Amino acid sequence: MDLDQNQAIGRKRRGLLIVLSSPSGAGKSTISRMLLDADRDVTMSVSATTRPIRPGEVEGRDYHFVSEVDFKRMVEEGEFAEWAPVFDYHYGSPQTPIKAALKAGRDVLFDIDWQGTQQLHAAMGEDLVRVFILPPSMVELERRLRDRGTDSAEIIASRMSRAAGEISHWAEYDYVLVNEDPATCLADVRAILAAERLKRWRQAGLVAFVRDLVAQR
Numbered sequence: 001m002d003l004d005q006n007q008a009i010g011r012k013r014r015g016l017l018i019v020l021s022s023p024s025g026a027g028k029s030t031i032s033r034m035l036l037d038a039d040r041d042v043t044m045s046v047s048a049t050t051r052p053i054r055p056g057e058v059e060g061r062d063y064h065f066v067s068e069v070d071f072k073r074m075v076e077e078g079e080f081a082e083w084a085p086v087f088d089y090h091y092g093s094p095q096t097p098i099k100a101a102l103k104a105g106r107d108v109l110f111d112i113d114w115q116g117t118q119q120l121h122a123a124m125g126e127d128l129v130r131v132f133i134l135p136p137s138m139v140e141l142e143r144r145l146r147d148r149g150t151d152s153a154e155i156i157a158s159r160m161s162r163a164a165g166e167i168s169h170w171a172e173y174d175y176v177l178v179n180e181d182p183a184t185c186l187a188d189v190r191a192i193l194a195a196e197r198l199k200r201w202r203q204a205g206l207v208a209f210v211r212d213l214v215a216q217r
Contacts, residue, residue, distance in 0.1 A: 014202045015102040017124055018042070018193065019110045019117050019173075022133035023163035025145040027179040031133065032111045034186045039193070042107045045098065048074065051089035064094075082112065082119035093120065102127055105204075107193070114169035129196050131189060132173035136180045138163065 020035075022028040035042055048064040050071050059065055066074070071090050075083060083092030093110065101108045110120065114132075121128050135141035141163060145156045170176050175192050179185040200206065 012105050012204045013197060014127075014204055015104065015106045015108065016129055016193075016196055016202065017045075017098065017102070017108050017110060017120065017127050018129045018131065018189075018196075019112060019120065020131050020133060020189070021112060021114055021117055021166075021169075021173065022179070023135070023141065023166040024159045025141050025148070025163075026133050026135040027144075027182060027185065028111055028133050030182055031179070031185055031189060032109055034182060035109065035189055038186065039107075039190065042109050042193070043101065045093050045108050045110045047091050047093050047112075048080075049089060049091045051091075081123045082116040084113065084115040084119070086113060091116070095123070098124070107197075114166060114172065118172065126201070129175075129192065130173040131175045131177065131192060132170045133185065134167065134170065134176060134178045136178060 020028040020032055032044070036044055046060065046062070046064060048066050048071060050066060050068050051063075053059065053063075053065050057063065068090070071083075071092065074080060074092065074094075079094055079096075080092035081095045081098055083090060085091075091112070093112070093116070098108055110116070112120070117128075117130055121130065135144070138160070142156070142160055145151060145159055151159070177185055177188050196202070
């Protein structure tokens with residue numbers, strides 16, 4: 001990975017939040033895993049969920065698994081930056097670790113749907129970068145869902161019926177990518193990250209740096 005420009009000149013920057021959203025099967029989870037492997041400055045947000053733990057998942061690494069009662073309490077106490085019902089369960093992103101990461105200059109990745117993205121944008125404003133990933137076609141989307149081999153025909157049909165509604169929210173995002181090839185899509189996501197990290201207001205101490213720079217004349 002290339003050295004961050006701010007690190008190269010001894011400055012710190014404010015972290016950012018990046019959302020990857022897509023209809024199920026369009027590739028957001030694959031691109032998320034690839035991004036985490038490729039960029040050591042990006043960490044995955046660990047959501048709370050009411051769904052049962054699946055084989056191979058680890059509490060605190062994949063999700064915080066909580067009861068419906070505890071989730072409701074967390075909502076009432078304002079502990080989530082965003083939360084939403086998804087396929088009969090609830091998912092939410094705790095605020096405290098998110099704000100700590102931003103302050104420390106770390107970037108946090110979210111794999112959430114359009115509902116969660118809207119809430120997160122309302123809560124975090126300019127700290128959030130929103131990326132929507134489209135499939136090349138609906139035929140290809142269904143093929144990818146079937147090739148995963150994890151869902152029944154009934155669940156695949158349900159996901160396909162929801163896809164058009166999810167895609168209709170594409171215009172609410174800052175960037176829209178078509179995932180024809182995961183490697184190319186990843187490169188586009190990394191280019192977005194590189195540009196967003198260099199935005200003026202994210203560069204902590206920039207005013208003082210420029211003032212001292214000019215004073216060296």
